Amino acid sequence: MSSGALVIGAGPAGLTSAYELAKLGISSTIIEADEQVGGLSRTVSYKGYRFDIGGHRFFSKVPLINELWREMLSEDFLLRPRLSRIHYRGHFFDYPLKAANALAGLGPIEAFLVMLSYSKAKMFPSAEETNLEQWVSNRFGQRLYEIFFKTYTEKVWGIPCNEISADWAAQRIKNLSLKEAIRNALLGAGKSAEGEVITTLIEQFHYPRLGPGMMWDCCKDLLAEKGNETVHGIKVDKIRHRKGRVESVVGHRSNGERVEFDADHFISSMPLRRLIQSLDPLPPDEVLAAANSLRYRDYLTVVLMAKREDVFPDNWIYIHSPEVKMGRIQNYKNWSPEMVPDQSRSSLGLEYFLWQQDEEWTWSNDRLIDLGIKECAQIGLVEPDEIEDGTVVRMKKAYPVYDHNYNDRVDIIRNYLETLPNLQTIGRNGLHRYNNQDHSMLTGVYAARNVVGEKNDVWAVNTEQDYHEEVRSSETEKSSTGYTKTMGDRAVPMPIVQDEADQIIQTAFARLDGVALGVALGVVIGVGLFLATMILLLKGGEFVGPRLGLLRNFLPGYEVTWGGSLIGLAEGSLLGFGLGFFIASLRNWGMMAYAYLLRRRAETEAAKNVLD
Ligand SMILES: Cc1cc2nc3c(=O)[nH]c(=O)nc-3n(C[C@H](O)[C@H](O)[C@H](O)COP(=O)(O)OP(=O)(O)OC[C@H]3O[C@@H](n4cnc5c(N)ncnc54)[C@H](O)[C@@H]3O)c2cc1C
Incomplete structure (x- = not known):
């Protein structure tokens, strides 16, 4: 039996891992560099206004995670309606896209050209589908791709779409609605296999009453009640190991004071690149080189407080218009009314996706607020004199970048980390995976269970090799592939052997011999x-x-x-x-x-x- 664990990072992954460890009877200490918990999923407070880093929807196909969220927040976990649209050259388009609405908004000439380009894509699709541009153009036509996909995706990732792997889109939609769409086509729209009405994740989502940070503050308090301390303001910069075991981590407070922590088990959610660079002694050159070449996209939000009760009805709007730099805009009171101190006011979160090397990253807050006010006026959302205050939050390493070689590099690192069995890496940046909160949390749960001897592969969460918890809805249930997915009250991860959508097709259209x-x-x-x-x-x-x-x-x-x-x-x-x-x-x-x-x-x- 372990005497204790040390968790690096008090984001969703780290806190959930400590929470699961506590359930398993193992105490832990959580070390957090920041003064606040929640990581990328924190809620920032400013003069009574509350806002997220982006907007954090809580939705998951993992029942275990939904149970955890409810357990932590109960009635403070609101169910909220979703409305989001695309803004492009002065027009608002429904999102998810609807054909009639899109064509009407584009006007007759553009609509005609869009139809022509769509027909061309259907008749003469690109034989190659290796990059995102080819993938989307083959499905919607080149013109629609340019209007509704290209500018926004390039704003977010900072890479041309023809340099983004097509796998990214294919993987993103894989579990989203392909299975449901095929099921609906076969069984009738809106019905699940059991005949229940499917309430899509697209129409509503859960959200804590006071923003996502409320969930993580609550988790920290629950941990403290059981004697598990979260230590703030310490940045871990050394992970000392000897003879294949990590012995301690060393961190520094902002005043330079050095602090060292021993433990039997170490679970880290710090970015993978930094984790490898912190190992003492350093790993072989090849591993270090692989870590050094991992890249992250950074993020900055300008929050503007407007003297207006209703600015727009959406939770958020995607800004495709190429003439402005902002990529998305959030209206926080539409997420939860309690995100603003006064209902006659609105707070808008303008999202800018940047590299730290970009000039704008170093701009003063005032200059960024001016840019935000100008861009809001430019696209006709609010007038400059309606803005009474503003603030800026910068968030480094918001998105792990999927470039052409990242997978090979992560494999090298992963193989090396296997030589240190009492160190596990989890979460979004910890695994260099584009995880939402639910998958980040799931990796934390698995790592905690590994401490007591289970053998879960945290790297397999949210990959092609999906885990069956994704679809588990009761204590014991058979999947469409016939796998039993629980063992006692534990979810047992089992790789799916074949794409489920294909299996539905094959079952429905069994071949005649x-x-x-x-x-x-x-x-x-x-x-x-x-x-x-x-x-x-x-x-x-x-x-x-x-x-x-x-x-x-x-x-x-x-x-x-x-x-x-x-x-x-x-x-x-x-x-x-x-x-x-x-x-x-x-x-x-x-x-x-x-x-x-x-x-x-x-x-x-x-x-x-x-x-x-
Ligand atoms: C713009 C945006 C929008 C998003 N929208 C959604 C959404 O709608 N729904 C959703 O579910 N998810 C969303 N996500 C994803 C979600 O934020 C992440 O999945 C989640 O926060 C990852 O949790 P984590 O614990 O792995 O990492 P993080 O949240 O990054 O937490 C890691 C923690 O570790 C700490 N840390 C790092 N290095 C050290 C160190 N050396 N020493 C000590 N502490 C350290 C950090 O300070 C941080 O607190 C969004 C993300 C972004 C950027």
């Missing part, structure tokens, strides 16, 4: 003809079987005679076999084509949400 249908029809036609000929011959008469005899036109040599009955048996069987085989093949080809169309349609539907 051509040989079996051929043999069956062959027997029926051959034996049927043989018996019919015999019966007519036995009945006798002046003209025996004049009509049946016409079959000689199709079956050479057949006639209603004793010898003819054997020819009929042989040729009828052959004809039946051929017919059965042909019908089965035709039906299989038709179904394959239909399944292909269904998959493409479902992918296109799901791709409409790719901006989220």
Whole structure:
């Protein structure tokens, strides 16, 4: 039994890990560099206004995580309606995209050009689909791609879309709605396999009454009640290890004071690059080089306080318009009314996605607030004289960057970390994975359980090799692939062997066996003809079987005679076999084509949400 664990970082992953450890009877100390908990999911307070780093929706397909959220916050966990739109060149478009609304907003000439480019993409799609540009253009046409995907995605990632892997989009939509879309196409819109109405995550989400930070403040308090301390203001910069075991971590307070912590188990949610750079002694050069080349996209939000009760009805608006730098704008009182101190006021969070090397990153707060006010006026949201105050929050390493080589580099690091079994890395930047809170938390839960001897692979969460907790909805349940997904009250991670959407298609359109249908029809036609000929011959008469005899036109040599009955048996069987085989093949080809169309349609539907 362990005597204690040390957790680095009091974001969702670190706090959840400590929370699970406490449930398992293991005490922990959480070391946090900042004065506040929550990490990227914190809530910042400013003169009674509260706001997120971005806007943090709480939604998850992992029942375990939904249970944890409810357990921590109970009635303070609100269910909120979602409204979000795209702003492009003076127009607002529904998001997720709707064809009629998009075409109406674009105007007749642009709509015509969009239809032309869409038809071209359908008739002559790009054979290659390796980058995001090709992937989206093949589904929506080049013109729609440029209007609704290109500018926003490039603002967020700072990389041209043709340098972003197509896997990114494919992976993002994989679990989003492809399965539901196919199910809906087969079973009727809006119905689950059990016939329940699916309330989509797109229409509503959960949100803590006082913003996401409320969840993490609460988690910290629950941990403290059980004697697990969160120590603030210490930045870990050394992880000391010897003979394949981590022995202690060393950190520094802002005044330079050095602090060292021992433990038996170490769980880190600090960025992977920094973790490797902090190892003492340092790992081999190849590992260090892999870590040094990991990149992060940084983020800055300008929050403007407006003297207006209602600025716009959305929770957030995507700003595709290329003439402004902001990428998205949040209206926090639409997330929860308690995010503003006075209902006659609104607070708007203007989001800028940057690199720390960008000039704007170093601008003064006043200059950034001026930029925000100017851009809001430019796109017609608020007038400058309506803004009475503003503030700026900078957040480094908001997005782990998926460039062409990041996966290989992460593999190198991961292999090396296996040589230090009492050190686990978790979370979003800890695994260099584009995780939301739920997946970040799940890695924390798994790491805690590994401490007591379970063997969970935290690296497999939110990957192609999805975990079955994603769909677990009751204590014990069989998935569509037939896997049992629980063991006692524990969720057991099991890799999905095949894409579930494909399996639904295959189940719905089971192939007809051509040989079996051929043999069956062959027997029926051959034996049927043989018996019919015999019966007519036995009945006798002046003209025996004049009509049946016409079959000689199709079956050479057949006639209603004793010898003819054997020819009929042989040729009828052959004809039946051929017919059965042909019908089965035709039906299989038709179904394959239909399944292909269904998959493409479902992918296109799901791709409409790719901006989220
Ligand atoms: C703009 C934006 C919008 C988002 N929207 C959503 C959303 O709608 N829904 C959702 O679920 N998720 C959303 N996310 C993702 C969510 O914020 C993350 O998944 C989550 O916060 C990751 O948790 P974490 O604990 O892994 O990391 P973090 O939140 O980054 O926490 C890590 C903690 O470790 C601390 N730390 C780092 N280094 C050290 C060190 N050396 N020593 C001590 N402490 C250290 C940090 O200070 C931080 O507190 C969004 C993220 C962004 C950037």
